[in-house]
Amino acid sequence: MSAFLSSFVAPIVLASSSLADATSEPARPATEPQIVEQRESDVIDSERMPALTLAPRFDSLRVGAGVRLNRVDSAGFDAFADNDWLAQLSLDATYAFYTPGRLAVASGIAWDFGERSSNARGQSTRLAVHRLSIPIEARWYFAPWLHVSGKVAPGAVAYKVRVDDASSTQPLTRAPWGLAVDISVGAGVRLLGGGKDYDPRRGRIWLTTELGYGATSSADPSPAPNRDASDVLGSDEPTQLRRLSVGGAFLRTGLALSF
Amino acid sequence: MTRGAFVAVCVFSSLVACGARPSIYDASIGQVRAYGLSESVVVVDDNAHRAVVLSALTDQGLGRSALPLGKGVLKAEASADGQRLFVLSRGDTTRKRESDEKPSLTVIENGAARIFPLESPHSGLSIDPLGRWVAIFAAPVVTSAPVQASFVENPNEIVLVDLTAPGETAVTPRTLRSFGGLPQRVSFTPQLLLPGGPRRLMVVETDQDVALLDLDNVRATPRRPEITVRLAGGTSAIPNRPGGFVVDDGDPTRNDDARLGIRLENSPNVVSLTLVASALGATTEDPSQVPNDFRADVNLADVGGIPGDIVFVRTNAGLRLAAVVPSMKRAVLVDLDTSVTTTVDLPEAYAKFALITNVVGGSGGDTALLYGSGGARGVAFWSLGRAAGQPYRSVEVISLATPVASVLDVPPPRPELKILQGTTANSFYGLNLVTRTASPLTTLAAASLVVSRDGERLWAFERGRTSLAQVSLSDLHPLPVPLDRPIDAVFDVARIGGGRSLIALDARGAVGATVLDAGAPDTAASRSYYGLLLEDL
Numbered sequence: 200m201s202a203f204l205s206s207f208v209a210p211i212v213l214a215s216s217s218l219a220d221a222t223s224e225p226a227r228p229a230t231e232p233q234i235v236e237q238r239e240s241d242v243i244d245s246e247r248m249p250a251l252t253l254a255p256r257f258d259s260l261r262v263g264a265g266v267r268l269n270r271v272d273s274a275g276f277d278a279f280a281d282n283d284w285l286a287q288l289s290l291d292a293t294y295a296f297y298t299p300g301r302l303a304v305a306s307g308i309a310w311d312f313g314e315r316s317s318n319a320r321g322q323s324t325r326l327a328v329h330r331l332s333i334p335i336e337a338r339w340y341f342a343p344w345l346h347v348s349g350k351v352a353p354g355a356v357a358y359k360v361r362v363d364d365a366s367s368t369q370p371l372t373r374a375p376w377g378l379a380v381d382i383s384v385g386a387g388v389r390l391l392g393g394g395k396d397y398d399p400r401r402g403r404i405w406l407t408t409e410l411g412y413g414a415t416s417s418a419d420p421s422p423a424p425n426r427d428a429s430d431v432l433g434s435d436e437p438t439q440l441r442r443l444s445v446g447g448a449f450l451r452t453g454l455a456l457s458f
Numbered sequence: 459m460t461r462g463a464f465v466a467v468c469v470f471s472s473l474v475a476c477g478a479r480p481s482i483y484d485a486s487i488g489q490v491r492a493y494g495l496s497e498s499v500v501v502v503d504d505n506a507h508r509a510v511v512l513s514a515l516t517d518q519g520l521g522r523s524a525l526p527l528g529k530g531v532l533k534a535e536a537s538a539d540g541q542r543l544f545v546l547s548r549g550d551t552t553r554k555r556e557s558d559e560k561p562s563l564t565v566i567e568n569g570a571a572r573i574f575p576l577e578s579p580h581s582g583l584s585i586d587p588l589g590r591w592v593a594i595f596a597a598p599v600v601t602s603a604p605v606q607a608s609f610v611e612n613p614n615e616i617v618l619v620d621l622t623a624p625g626e627t628a629v630t631p632r633t634l635r636s637f638g639g640l641p642q643r644v645s646f647t648p649q650l651l652l653p654g655g656p657r658r659l660m661v662v663e664t665d666q667d668v669a670l671l672d673l674d675n676v677r678a679t680p681r682r683p684e685i686t687v688r689l690a691g692g693t694s695a696i697p698n699r700p701g702g703f704v705v706d707d708g709d710p711t712r713n714d715d716a717r718l719g720i721r722l723e724n725s726p727n728v729v730s731l732t733l734v735a736s737a738l739g740a741t742t743e744d745p746s747q748v749p750n751d752f753r754a755d756v757n758l759a760d761v762g763g764i765p766g767d768i769v770f771v772r773t774n775a776g777l778r779l780a781a782v783v784p785s786m787k788r789a790v791l792v793d794l795d796t797s798v799t800t801t802v803d804l805p806e807a808y809a810k811f812a813l814i815t816n817v818v819g820g821s822g823g824d825t826a827l828l829y830g831s832g833g834a835r836g837v838a839f840w841s842l843g844r845a846a847g848q849p850y851r852s853v854e855v856i857s858l859a860t861p862v863a864s865v866l867d868v869p870p871p872r873p874e875l876k877i878l879q880g881t882t883a884n885s886f887y888g889l890n891l892v893t894r895t896a897s898p899l900t901t902l903a904a905a906s907l908v909v910s911r912d913g914e915r916l917w918a919f920e921r922g923r924t925s926l927a928q929v930s931l932s933d934l935h936p937l938p939v940p941l942d943r944p945i946d947a948v949f950d951v952a953r954i955g956g957g958r959s960l961i962a963l964d965a966r967g968a969v970g971a972t973v974l975d976a977g978a979p980d981t982a983a984s985r986s987y988y989g990l991l992l993e994d995l
């Protein structure tokens with residue numbers, strides 16, 4: 200990890216000193232009127248300025264929406280889906296709170312929601328998965344329009360289980376919780392809202408994609424009839440389904456708005 | 459990398475293959491068949507190729523486990539003592555790989571499954587009441603039975619499985635010599651003292667003859683043939699069809715008086731076979747075989763009408779074969795040595811016998827219970843200790859409002875009780891054989907009855923409804939225990955850790971169950987279970 204950070208820090212230092220050099224000259228105040236013959240080489244031409252000597256502009260706030268496609272290896276998932284994939288709507292909002300040079304470190308909140316339904320042996324089943332996490336993301340800007348990122352997102356996952364079994368007058372339901380953490384790498388490319396890096400704050404639209412692995416603790420999904428206590432004869436026992444988790448590799452692609 | 463190429467990579471990586479789940483999740487549940495064993499209930503989950511074993515735990519808990527079964531269950535049957543469940547499976551119809559299944563017999567016992575591979579599928583099963591043998595054969599074709607198990611089947615091939623033998627010697631196929639008959643029933647005798655020593659026999663009733671096979675020499679070399687007793691009349695092309703047999707070992711000190719009595723379904727004759735020593739110098743038709751050390755002497759007796767049931771009885775005049783003839787309202791005693799018959803007129807057209815001597819005793823002979831649904835109201839006690847001398851005084855009638863369709867035995871400690879179930883009315887009776895009283899119990903609807911294996915209680919329920927009641931067999935006190943779900947079957951099983959539990963099965967959907975303490979049923983303390991066939995997939 201330290202080597203990883205060092206590789207970020209070295210170019211940041213260089214970029215910061217370049218920025219100081221580039222900005223000091225235009226900011227120098229004139230103490231007295233002077234007539235100086237202008238030479239062609241003295242004219243500052245921003246169009247000809249090498250881009251690498253300039254610090255990129257970081258948009259502090261970013262909100263994103265996308266699709267997360269999660270491969271689920273858990274055997275407990277089979278009762279709710281006829282394949283191993285869980286597609287989720289993925290929303291997040293982050294704030295870049297640390298922006299040295301080309302690096303931006305951001306954090307915020309993210310919510311992934313997905314649902315699968317199926318038939319298990321002819322009985323209708325449904326699983327809704329909510330994942331609430333706190334992403335901590337480091338972005339490295341190769342260019343003002345392209346960045347790569349690494350992200351860790353600890354959080355919690357909620358499973359909402361429902362089985363409609365004819366042996367019960369009420370649906371069998373349960374909503375257990377578990378812990379979750381995502382580790383991913385990704386990249387973003389700016390689609391709209393370009394302009395120069397020194398332009399004032401404005402909205403920019405990015406296409407982002409991530410590839411990673413999400414780990415979740417397994418939970419006991421065993422559902423039982425959600426009957427009013429006064430209706431229950433003795434006690435209702437849960438149907439012992441296999442333990443469930445939605446951990447596995449995932450791909451997330453979406454659009455983000457930064458400003 | 460250009461922006462366009464980057465976007466293309468993102469889209470491509472989204473198009474990935476999908477993993478499929480195990481096919482068991484897509485198997486429908488189908489018809490639920492449940493079998494009660496002494497300590498568990500086995501639900502045959504045919505489409506999932508497994509048996510789900512439900513065990514009663516303390517505090518109305520329900521243990522669930524699954525055992526593998528062969529594919530395509532053709533028949534399942536529990537042994538009378540509730541120790542084993544036998545399941546015949548077809549296997550994979552077309553075996554494409556070495557791993558594909560052959561036909562098999564699965565024996566479930568003590569929560570474990572033992573599988574015997576078979577060469578061909580069969581749909582008929584007969585279980586030795588003493589627990590050693592199982593006979594597998596082609597079930598006779600009747601309307602309600604499954605269709606033939608394979609394209610070509612030899613009905614006279616009987617596959618014997620010795621449950622006490624090691625795997626490689628356990629299965630013995632035997633093809634019976636046939637005169638055109640098709641086996642209808644296969645049965646096992648208790649041990650008989652025959653001229654060659656103590657033997658057990660397998661009795662195969664076809665639709666026109668009876669075959670006897672010496673089980674103790676079934677794997678002997680050279681082979682011993684079965685003994686076939688042809689029942690066809692010599693002058694008639696219509697075969698006599700056996701309708702059941704009874705067996706008696708005779709005098710325990712003699713080895714030449716063991717007898718079989720055979721009832722014919724379409725003839726007023728009863729047949730008795732006496733198993734005596736084979737003749738000196740006897741040979742077999744097949745020179746590669748050796749003769750049995752016994753043979754069957756055949757006797758016929760006309761009882762005046764088609765008998766409904768037969769039984770060997772001991773009277774004050776000796777051993778007799780008793781036949782009850784409902785069409786004549788009479789019982790007939792046949793002297794096995796002379797074929798002389800004694801007729802006893804009966805007040806009703808009783809069609810069935812049950813010997814109850816071991817419960818009520820008998821003065822100089824057996825005591826039989828007579829009952830039957832063929833228009834006979836009530837039951838009668840037949841004291842055979844005086845049947846030969848004063849037959850008109852030997853019958854005592856207990857008149858009931860309805861004919862008796864079936865008689866349920868009550869295990870010890872209350873063998874003196876019989877539960878009589880009527881044919882149509884919403885009632886049943888607790889018959890005390892000792893006091894000769896019949897206590898009626900009425901129901902609001904036709905009730906299914908289950909007697910617990912410990913002889914302490916009876917369960918009555920309305921199939922497909924919520925009505926359930928426990929009847930204590932000590933005082934016939936009914937206790938209503940209505941549930942909140944339909945009941946398809948109830949099983950009174952021994953609980954792990956002591957006591958007994960009632961498992962009431964709800965066959966809807968993925969099968970549910972309600973568990974009560976059988977000894978003190980209280981719905982407030984019951985536990986309900988759901989989706990049992992969704993578990994452990």
